[in-house]
Amino acid sequence: VVRSGVVEIISRLAPLRHAAYRLFAALFLYPDDDRLAGVLETSGVLRRYDASTARLAFFPPWQRLLITMEHLSLDGAAKVREEHMRLFLVNPVVPPYESLYTPAQADGGGIVAARLTREYADSGLALAPSLAEPPDAVAVELEFMAFLTEQEARAWSHGSLDEAVQVLAHEQRFLVQHLDRWFPALARRVRTAAPEGFYATVAEATDAFVRHDRDLVDLVLMTVRMAESLDGRRTAGAAG
Amino acid sequence: MMDGAGPGAPPDTTVVLCANLDTLGHGLDRSEIQNWLHASVPSVHVRVVADLCRRPSGIARAVDTEANARLVLGMCSGNHSRADLQPHLRRIGADPLGVELVNLGAYAVRAYPRRQATERAKILLAGAVAKVQAFQGSRPENSKPLMPAVVNRRSLLTLSLLEYQPVPAIQTERCHVDRGCRQCVRACPHEALLVEGDAIRLEKARCTTCGVCVTACPHDAVDLPGYAPAQLSAQVAALLGTGPADRPRSILFICRDTAPVLERLARRGISCPANWLPVEVPCVGMVPPAWLLGCLTLGAAAVGVLPCVDRCRSGGRRTIEEGVGYCRALLRALGELDDRITLLPTDEQQLIEALPALPATGGAVRESRHRRTPTLAPPFATGMRAQVLLRLAEEYRADRAFAMAHPLSPFGVVEISRGCTTCGACAAACPAGALALEHRPEDATVTFDAALCTACGECVPACPEASIVLRRVTDLACLSGGRVALYRDRLARCRSCGQPIASEAMVKRIAALLEGQPAAIVGLIAQYCADCRTTLSPSTPAPYTDAH
Numbered sequence: 001v002v003r004s005g006v007v008e009i010i011s012r013l014a015p016l017r018h019a020a021y022r023l024f025a026a027l028f029l030y031p032d033d034d035r036l037a038g039v040l041e042t043s044g045v046l047r048r049y050d051a052s053t054a055r056l057a058f059f060p061p062w063q064r065l066l067i068t069m070e071h072l073s074l075d076g077a078a079k080v081r082e083e084h085m086r087l088f089l090v091n092p093v094v095p096p097y098e099s100l101y102t103p104a105q106a107d108g109g110g111i112v113a114a115r116l117t118r119e120y121a122d123s124g125l126a127l128a129p130s131l132a133e134p135p136d137a138v139a140v141e142l143e144f145m146a147f148l149t150e151q152e153a154r155a156w157s158h159g160s161l162d163e164a165v166q167v168l169a170h171e172q173r174f175l176v177q178h179l180d181r182w183f184p185a186l187a188r189r190v191r192t193a194a195p196e197g198f199y200a201t202v203a204e205a206t207d208a209f210v211r212h213d214r215d216l217v218d219l220v221l222m223t224v225r226m227a228e229s230l231d232g233r234r235t236a237g238a239a240g
Numbered sequence: 241m242m243d244g245a246g247p248g249a250p251p252d253t254t255v256v257l258c259a260n261l262d263t264l265g266h267g268l269d270r271s272e273i274q275n276w277l278h279a280s281v282p283s284v285h286v287r288v289v290a291d292l293c294r295r296p297s298g299i300a301r302a303v304d305t306e307a308n309a310r311l312v313l314g315m316c317s318g319n320h321s322r323a324d325l326q327p328h329l330r331r332i333g334a335d336p337l338g339v340e341l342v343n344l345g346a347y348a349v350r351a352y353p354r355r356q357a358t359e360r361a362k363i364l365l366a367g368a369v370a371k372v373q374a375f376q377g378s379r380p381e382n383s384k385p386l387m388p389a390v391v392n393r394r395s396l397l398t399l400s401l402l403e404y405q406p407v408p409a410i411q412t413e414r415c416h417v418d419r420g421c422r423q424c425v426r427a428c429p430h431e432a433l434l435v436e437g438d439a440i441r442l443e444k445a446r447c448t449t450c451g452v453c454v455t456a457c458p459h460d461a462v463d464l465p466g467y468a469p470a471q472l473s474a475q476v477a478a479l480l481g482t483g484p485a486d487r488p489r490s491i492l493f494i495c496r497d498t499a500p501v502l503e504r505l506a507r508r509g510i511s512c513p514a515n516w517l518p519v520e521v522p523c524v525g526m527v528p529p530a531w532l533l534g535c536l537t538l539g540a541a542a543v544g545v546l547p548c549v550d551r552c553r554s555g556g557r558r559t560i561e562e563g564v565g566y567c568r569a570l571l572r573a574l575g576e577l578d579d580r581i582t583l584l585p586t587d588e589q590q591l592i593e594a595l596p597a598l599p600a601t602g603g604a605v606r607e608s609r610h611r612r613t614p615t616l617a618p619p620f621a622t623g624m625r626a627q628v629l630l631r632l633a634e635e636y637r638a639d640r641a642f643a644m645a646h647p648l649s650p651f652g653v654v655e656i657s658r659g660c661t662t663c664g665a666c667a668a669a670c671p672a673g674a675l676a677l678e679h680r681p682e683d684a685t686v687t688f689d690a691a692l693c694t695a696c697g698e699c700v701p702a703c704p705e706a707s708i709v710l711r712r713v714t715d716l717a718c719l720s721g722g723r724v725a726l727y728r729d730r731l732a733r734c735r736s737c738g739q740p741i742a743s744e745a746m747v748k749r750i751a752a753l754l755e756g757q758p759a760a761i762v763g764l765i766a767q768y769c770a771d772c773r774t775t776l777s778p779s780t781p782a783p784y785t786d787a788h
Contacts, residue, residue, distance in 0.1 A: 009387070009402070051331075054330045056402065057326075057385065059327075059330045059331075060330055060333070060335070103437075211381060212380060212385070215385050216385055218444070219385050219386070219387065219445075222445055223387055
């Protein structure tokens, strides 16, 4: 009963998590006209699911972000581009790369990028040359989580619990080793550098979402494993 | 919703009452409560929602949407689903971890006649309003998702997926982990706090929100929404200070897990006397002696503590027994009746007898001590521990030389017996900042502020000369004496440049350790600073080179 309940819950959440990761990934890339239009359209769609997302703790900053995007004017779009350039691109105040948030003695720049490239390759992925972002860019890491959550959603839809749990374990590993480890520091820097800006809202929502996702994945895996060990004991008891 | 009255005014707060309270038990006078709250408690709006406890969606219609809305919900019972309630709170812009739910069913309506129930409800709501107005907001780190206790068809259809409980988060800007403080890590009964590099990390899966880490931190760096010292201080002050000063009031700290037991007893009409006001905490183990005494300084006639009736998961029972034991010993030493602080039994049968037997009014001594105008600002903050004690001593006209040794005293006095070299190891080890090493042009001094000392004992093993003695004593003269010099020593100066080398005692100690080494080496170390040792003429022996 526990297991089926957990499965039902987490399988319903996977598509939402996938959409959220895609949205956040896109938001950290340069907001040219096409990308911005796509992001605004997606956020409009996601807004319709407020009644469901309100059930999750990251809802307040998430809602603030969607409302901010809903009210983004043409003039506002120009300001967003300017802010993106200043924060993340030209002589960036907040470089959005994991290597720069990792203690120097452990990395030195290339190790994180190399690890990530291998990680992506193990999942059958390679960076598109047109993207012009290194593997440790925040947008790339968020996009990779979007990929994993999509795999997970697919596994759920095929009714393959074992495969879904495997993907969840991969998500947990990636969050622990990468995003959840350094994104909070990036978010803090964005909020300090431009507290009233558009990207403060983006960073706040992403931060709340990533932290929540880490907790959620931990919880689900723990619950599934507990249920499995309970099932195992029951089976052993019945056999005995 | 309108804005507050102006700068410094308490934030606007909405009190939402379940309409069913009218018909529950002996009922209560809802309109009297509404009028009284409007008139007596600043910045409060009162709304009534039909069937609030079963249909929390009604909140959205009763409360205008506004970011940071402060909410107090007056409920019929504690049996509501957080997973059902929290989404509605989020949608109206309220932080679910900052909303206060008052179980008026158990604590007012069911066990008291209508008149008393109405009076209790007023005071309990005023306490809850003060608590939410002191809420400083929560962060994503403060939420821990939980699977709903029961996953049924309804929860799936309504997508009642998860519920959240508050967990502590460390305020990195206040935390002293980088200076070696580990008080929260050691205090956590569940080993949920871990040191990772220069930060403390919470293992949420292990955390039970007992709150012990909140009061273990000597720097108020642990943040637990709903149970922050400032919030609980405000609540207790309002419970004791709001409304007519008709009779003494007492405070009953209740373990959160015991609340359902009290509700069950209330349904049978069993409760404490009407002047005892409940304050729910996640575990009574988080309540330090300074809070128990702090309630007395705020005007409580007495203070009770009710631990878990079931087996305590956090070991809070033993901690609070020790705390109560210390407080009672202190009250006796001050010439007071020690039953002003009471520990209630955990056995349910014994509790049935003990709850109604709590003293409705105090004896002559308590009446004379009873105060209604709290003059001490939030007494639950860690930095207020000594002030609480001094205030209490003042009320009892205690001699300034009053001192009470007690094996569990949360206050300590550090003494330096002999052999100190002012190396500063004790100051570096002291998590509370009570010990410090101060350098002046002529000397180095180890100083001590007893008001900050938590008697943790970290300094004792840290001293390489075994010179530190910690006395577990509550000593008024020391507590009020401010920072004092414990040991002072002149600085030895470099013969070459005149810069300080170390204290004279330290130089002597090093010379003693180097006994048997060539005199030139000892002389060099004892008379020259580190810079000059390396730049002296080549003819000077260079004890640290390979050639030597």
